[in-house]
Amino acid sequence: MSNLFTFTKKELYEQIKTFKGVAVAAVLLVFGMTSPLLAKLMPEIFKSADLGVALQIPDPTYLDAYAQFFKNIGEMGLIVIMLVYAGAVVSETTRGTATLMLTKRLSHSAFVISKFLSAAIVWTASYAGSAALCTVYTIYLFPEGKPSNLLFSLFCMWLFGVITLAAALFASAVFKSYILSAVGTFAVWGLLLVTSALPKIKDYTPAFLSSDNLKLLNGACPPDKFQIPIILGILLTALLLTLACIIFRRREL
Amino acid sequence: MAVLEINNLSKYYREIKAVDELDLKVGKGSIFGFLGRNGAGKTTTLRMITGTAKPTGGEIFVCGDRVRFGSCAVNRHIGYLPDVPEFYGFMSPREYLTLCGRLYGFDKAKIDQRCGELLPLVGLDGIKRHIGSFSRGMKQRLGIAQALIHEPELLILDEPTSALDPMGRRELLKIMASLRGSLTVIFSTHILSDVERICDTIGMLEGGRLALSGNLEGIRQKYAGHKAIIEINGETQKADEFKKLLSEKPYVNKIESETPQRLVVTCKDLKALGADICPCLAGLSLALARFEQAEPQLEDVFMEVIKDE
Numbered sequence: 001m002s003n004l005f006t007f008t009k010k011e012l013y014e015q016i017k018t019f020k021g022v023a024v025a026a027v028l029l030v031f032g033m034t035s036p037l038l039a040k041l042m043p044e045i046f047k048s049a050d051l052g053v054a055l056q057i058p059d060p061t062y063l064d065a066y067a068q069f070f071k072n073i074g075e076m077g078l079i080v081i082m083l084v085y086a087g088a089v090v091s092e093t094t095r096g097t098a099t100l101m102l103t104k105r106l107s108h109s110a111f112v113i114s115k116f117l118s119a120a121i122v123w124t125a126s127y128a129g130s131a132a133l134c135t136v137y138t139i140y141l142f143p144e145g146k147p148s149n150l151l152f153s154l155f156c157m158w159l160f161g162v163i164t165l166a167a168a169l170f171a172s173a174v175f176k177s178y179i180l181s182a183v184g185t186f187a188v189w190g191l192l193l194v195t196s197a198l199p200k201i202k203d204y205t206p207a208f209l210s211s212d213n214l215k216l217l218n219g220a221c222p223p224d225k226f227q228i229p230i231i232l233g234i235l236l237t238a239l240l241l242t243l244a245c246i247i248f249r250r251r252e253l
Numbered sequence: 254m255a256v257l258e259i260n261n262l263s264k265y266y267r268e269i270k271a272v273d274e275l276d277l278k279v280g281k282g283s284i285f286g287f288l289g290r291n292g293a294g295k296t297t298t299l300r301m302i303t304g305t306a307k308p309t310g311g312e313i314f315v316c317g318d319r320v321r322f323g324s325c326a327v328n329r330h331i332g333y334l335p336d337v338p339e340f341y342g343f344m345s346p347r348e349y350l351t352l353c354g355r356l357y358g359f360d361k362a363k364i365d366q367r368c369g370e371l372l373p374l375v376g377l378d379g380i381k382r383h384i385g386s387f388s389r390g391m392k393q394r395l396g397i398a399q400a401l402i403h404e405p406e407l408l409i410l411d412e413p414t415s416a417l418d419p420m421g422r423r424e425l426l427k428i429m430a431s432l433r434g435s436l437t438v439i440f441s442t443h444i445l446s447d448v449e450r451i452c453d454t455i456g457m458l459e460g461g462r463l464a465l466s467g468n469l470e471g472i473r474q475k476y477a478g479h480k481a482i483i484e485i486n487g488e489t490q491k492a493d494e495f496k497k498l499l500s501e502k503p504y505v506n507k508i509e510s511e512t513p514q515r516l517v518v519t520c521k522d523l524k525a526l527g528a529d530i531c532p533c534l535a536g537l538s539l540a541l542a543r544f545e546q547a548e549p550q551l552e553d554v555f556m557e558v559i560k561d562e
Contacts (some may be wrong), residue, residue: 010341017343096339100399103303103333105329106354107325249323253303 004110004117005209007101017109020084025126027080028073032130035069036137062145065138067214070157073130074210078164086182088115089172099253109245116169116241122162124190144154149218156213156226161207163233164189166240173244173251188240206233226241254317254331256281256407256437257302260498262311262440265462269298273461275311277484279454281406283431286452286469287441288555293442294461296336299411304438316406332400332436336412338392341383341503346377346395349384357403371398375428390421391534397428408438415449426450445551457558465557468493469551476554481518481526486541491537498533501528517547 015021042064043057086163089112092098102111131154138145147153164185171184196207213222257279264272272294279285289295300306302313302366303318304327313320316330319460347368354364372378375394384395393413400408410429414422422444424425430451432438442448448455449469458468485492492513500508506520511517523546535539 002358003356004450006352009350014341014343015257076385096335096337097341099305099335100333100338100340100353101356102325103305103328103331104403105325105358106356108323250307252307253300 003106004114007106007110007114008117009136011114012121015118015122021122021126024080024084024122025129028126028130030079031069031072032078032133033137035072035134036065036141039068040141060142062138062142062147063214063218065134065142066147066150066217068154069131069134070214071112071180072209073127073157074141077130078161078189081119081161081164082168082185083182085115085119085168086172086185087178087246088119088169090175090178090181093251093253094177102253108249112169112173112244112248113241114115115172116165116244118213119169120162121164123165124158127158127161148219149216149223152223152226153213153216155217156209156230160206160210161232163192163209163237163240166237166244167192170240170244173248204228204232206236209233254281255279255314255421256315256316257439259316260301260312262301262313263309264294264301264306265309272301272308275458275461275463277456277463277466279407279437279439279456281437282434283454284429284438284440284452286444286448286455287439287458288443288448288455288551289441289458290443290559293458295458298412298458299333299409299439299441302409303331304328306353310391311517329403330406332403332405332408334393334400334410334413336398336415338396338399340384340387340392340395340397340399342383342386345381346372346398347381348383349395350398351400353399359403367402367404371401374398374401374431376424388421390417390424393417393421394428394447397425404434404436408432408436410438410440412442413440414442414444422447445555449551457555459559465554472554473551475484476557478552479519479521479557480547481520481523481525482543482545482547483516483518483530483541485514485516485534485539487514487537487539491539495533495537495539498537499526499529502529514542 012021039060043060046057098111102108103148135150167188168185171181175181175184192205194205196202196211203225206229206242209226212221216223231250255278257277259275259277262272262275263270276508287295294442297306301308302315304312304322304324306336307322317518318327320327344352348369350368351364354367359367364495375398377391377395377398386394387395397410401541402510417425426447429438429440440448440452454466454468455472457464485495495506496510496513496516499516502525504525505518505520507518507519517558518526527544530541530544
């Protein structure tokens with residue numbers, strides 16, 4: 001357990017020193033700051049762009065601000081996360097830095113889990129900061145709106161980010177090159193998103209956490225409906241990490 | 254008691270036998286030179302000892318504990334330096350050693366103590382810059398320090414001097430020689446002069462099998478008496494005739510001649526050679542200037558073993 005803590009600390013230090021964590025935080029904070037602003041300015045932008053047709057654009061609301069935020073985080077934000085963390089394990093095995101660590105008293109499982117934990121810490125801190133900025137700006141720009149279940153809605157997107165991280169760590173532990181690992185991560189993520197389009201299972205898949213969490217804010221979807229996706233999301237995360245540890249342990253360095 | 258014991262160890266990469274039913278014992282306190290040409294199976298064997306490669310068959314014991322692939326349990330006995338050590342470039346040497354110490358559960362005081370001992374030993378004391386800017390030699394020296402951080406019983410060094418310049422090699426060999434007596438060292442290399450400098454026992458791997466092993470002096474003596482240097486005074490034509498006469502003897506394997514008057518004879522029976530030289534020379538009216546039993550170099554032993562295999 002102490003090795004898990006030691007190596008997680010090293011991972012966090014590395015993310016600061018190599019600017020990986022800083023880059024993730026910067027991208028997410030920018031999304032948190034600009035999403036409400038974009039929602040507010042979008043009608044003005046359309047009006048100022050002379051499209052040659054008269055557009056009837058309804059006045060934006062706080063829901064547009066959060067919709068923009070979840071769209072940015074759920075797409076670009078997670079793509080950045082996947083690109084950064086798809087190399088978490090594989091970059092160490094290809095460079096050879098993992099050999100010196102794993103020939104000490106650090107187990108393969110602690111190596112993989114430390115990387116997941118540090119990535120999850122950076123994701124959590126960055127996402128929390130981003131969500132806080134978005135909330136403050138939304139309150140400022142759309143003072144009339146009062147979203148319901150805001151924290152729960154934010155939690156659903158956070159959990160989907162954690163699942164994405166587990167997918168990245170899984171691919172990184174399984175594949176022997178960064179490119180393959182990134183492709184593998186996107187494949188798992190893509191499969192998840194595909195399930196949200198399948199009528200029979202779309203309400204139960206973990207992808208529901210990111211596709212329908214906005215509906216929590218205006219009461220269009222009750223929180224109870226997220227129970228199964230949350231449980232399945234946690235189980236999927238555990239499964240991906242367990243498989244990553246088992247496969248990595250069987251891999252020669 | 255053997256610090257390292259390998260029984261019937263094999264490693265196949267599909268049809269290729271990288272290591273083939275290898276048996277090996279390394280005694281406590283020795284500096285063991287693990288020899289073999291490139292591709293002989295040295296690195297594969299060392300990787301199996303450290304649990305980073307999976308054996309196809311056989312078993313390995315380090316200090317009595319069985320090595321299991323993918324498990325870090327036996328690593329408390331082992332300090333390992335791979336052939337091309339890679340470190341976290343953003344760390345300083347002290348930060349890296351601190352991380353290594355923490356992974357062995359050391360507290361701050363113990364880590365400070367070990368850093369205080371090891372960094373001066375490897376000549377990196379006071380160097381605060383990042384490892385990313387280190388030369389190959391500095392990385393090798395840091396590699397030794399990280400391998401020694403937990404005071405292991407067995408230190409495994411995989412070709413530590415191969416890519417170093419003469420200065421770096423000398424410094425590293427000096428560090429390795431200073432460890433004599435304090436722990437057991439396995440030192441893999443194909444640079445025979447390095448082995449002659451610091452090793453007391455050797456094992457020679459060829460085709461994944463142990464072709465030769467034992468005490469370095471014993472091996473030298475075993476292979477001594479097989480080679481003689483003969484220098485003669487006389488005409489070149491007669492010297493050539495003498496060489497021809499010798500080459501016809503059944504116990505002579507090979508004759509090398511730098512000049513017609515200087516011959517290096519490899520033979521099976523040095524006594525018979527000694528007895529036959531004088532009559533041959535007398536018959537050709539040549540004078541013997543020198544007859545000396547050559548001290549066998551490890552290179553000669555190495556070449557002979559490889560040839561036999």
